[in-house]
Amino acid sequence: MEIKDKVALVTGGGSGIGAATSLRLAKEGASVVVADVNEDGGRDTVTQIESNGGKAAFVRADVTGPKDAEAMIAFAKETFGGLDILHNNAGILDGPDRYPDADPAQWLPVLEVNLRGVILGTQYGIQAMRERGGGCIVNMASMAGLGFGYPPNPVYAASKGGVVLFTASLAPLKDSDNIRVNCICPGVVNTPMARGGIPALAEQSEEAAKLIESLNMIPPEEIADIVVQFITDDSLAGQAMMARNGRERQLAATAAAPKEWRGS
Ligand SMILES: NC(=O)c1ccc[n+]([C@@H]2O[C@H](COP(=O)([O-])OP(=O)(O)OC[C@H]3O[C@@H](n4cnc5c(N)ncnc54)[C@H](O)[C@@H]3O)[C@@H](O)[C@H]2O)c1
Numbered sequence: 525m526e527i528k529d530k531v532a533l534v535t536g537g538g539s540g541i542g543a544a545t546s547l548r549l550a551k552e553g554a555s556v557v558v559a560d561v562n563e564d565g566g567r568d569t570v571t572q573i574e575s576n577g578g579k580a581a582f583v584r585a586d587v588t589g590p591k592d593a594e595a596m597i598a599f600a601k602e603t604f605g606g607l608d609i610l611h612n613n614a615g616i617l618d619g620p621d622r623y624p625d626a627d628p629a630q631w632l633p634v635l636e637v638n639l640r641g642v643i644l645g646t647q648y649g650i651q652a653m654r655e656r657g658g659g660c661i662v663n664m665a666s667m668a669g670l671g672f673g674y675p676p677n678p679v680y681a682a683s684k685g686g687v688v689l690f691t692a693s694l695a696p697l698k699d700s701d702n703i704r705v706n707c708i709c710p711g712v713v714n715t716p717m718a719r720g721g722i723p724a725l726a727e728q729s730e731e732a733a734k735l736i737e738s739l740n741m742i743p744p745e746e747i748a749d750i751v752v753q754f755i756t757d758d759s760l761a762g763q764a765m766m767a768r769n770g771r772e773r774q775l776a777a778t779a780a781a782p783k784e785w786r787g788s
Contacts, residue, residue, distance in 0.1 A: 525660055525755055528553030533596060535587050535645060536614030536642040538565025540715025541664070543572075544744035545611050545751050550578030552752065555604040559585040559596045560614070577775030579604070587614045588633075606656050610649040611751055613664040615683075617717055623679045632680040638683035643690060650703055657749045658702030661694075663687050665727040667766060670776055684709070688764045688776075695762025706754045710775055711769040714741035735760040736775040740769045751776040 536542035544564070544727050550556045551571040558573075560566035566582040573580035581603045585596035599606045615638045618631050620623055629739045653659030668674035669684025687707055692711035693704040712718050718741060750765050750773060764776040 525608070525658075525758060527609070527755055528552045528751065529598055529607035531557070531606055532609035532611065533557040533600045533649070534558060534608060534611040534613055535585070535596070535641070536664075537557045537569050538562040538568075539613075539712075539713075540717055541744045541747045542611070542711055543615040545613065545748040546575070547573060547578075548578065548745065548748035548752060549575065549609065550580055555579040555602065557596065558582045559587070559599075559602045561586050564716045587612070587635040587645055587766060592645055593641070593644040594648050597652050601652060607649060607652040607760065608656055608659045609755055610645060610653075610661045611664070612649075612661065613647040613670070614641055615717075617680060617720075618677070622677055634679050635686075637684050637691075638680070639686040642687050646690075646694070646705065650697065650701070653703050656699055659704075661703065661705040662751045662754045663707040665691070665692050665709045667709050667711050667762060667768075669707055670764070670766065691764065692762045698761035702759070704754070706760050706763045706765065706769065708747060708754075709764050710742055710747055710767040712739055712741045715742055715744055715749055731774055737784050742767055742769060757788075 527549060532554040534542050534546045537546040538560035546556045546569050556567045556573060558569045563584055570580040571581045581597050584601040587593055594737060597607055612728040613748045616634060618634045623631050646661055649661055665687040666684040669688045674681035691705050693705040697705060699714040741768050750767060754760055766774045766776040
């Protein structure tokens, strides 16, 4: 699908990967709806797009609520006339205390934002795309959600693994509705989420600064480039693209389900 003159919505567009993807899609000629709970960050992304001559609008939306998820898609339709591209990117990490020792109140939001938010956004996105005769959805998973798991954070891994298999299960929409759903599984991306306390740490010693450098974090623009790849390559559906720290990309094999289970 070409990106020029399409309407795109990016959740979590006020920071990190979502901001980079919003800017890139606008540069490619899409009108971009930036959805976020972070109003300052979201409006800042819109300002950056507009100052580069692009078209964008901000909507405050919490992806975990069906009302907000439906309203952000309605906003795209009212503002730019429809929806062709959806990047379900909003996500969170939980605090330093982890499952099974942390209180459920600390880890439940991870499932709510990272998995429920993606499923809700996709549902309303599909409904809007059907009205346009097709579209493309790119969900945000993580390397933590692939088959080897992520022992430091089992709940985050569960949320992202859920996104990978949810996405794979929607592959048949390509043939039934001309809607392609794919997801991205990055390693460590250089964003506020990953940096967390790292800048403060880097200032503490030369050794710490070197260690951070050695993480070889992926620039968020590289992830935006994978979003563009998924939109423009009409053959891809139900796929998970792994992006390693070394920036190499690879389609990750999802379970080899029997053909009759795959529905195509
Ligand atoms: N940074 C990494 O290393 C990395 C690696 C793999 C996957 N990811 C995933 O990439 C996505 C983007 O992460 P990032 O690193 O850019 O993080 P970030 O913290 O820089 O940005 C996340 C954005 O999501 C928004 N958000 C959070 N909860 C929300 C909600 N309920 N409704 C709407 N918006 C909400 C935040 O306000 C923020 O603007 C996440 O899904 C994350 O899990 C990140």
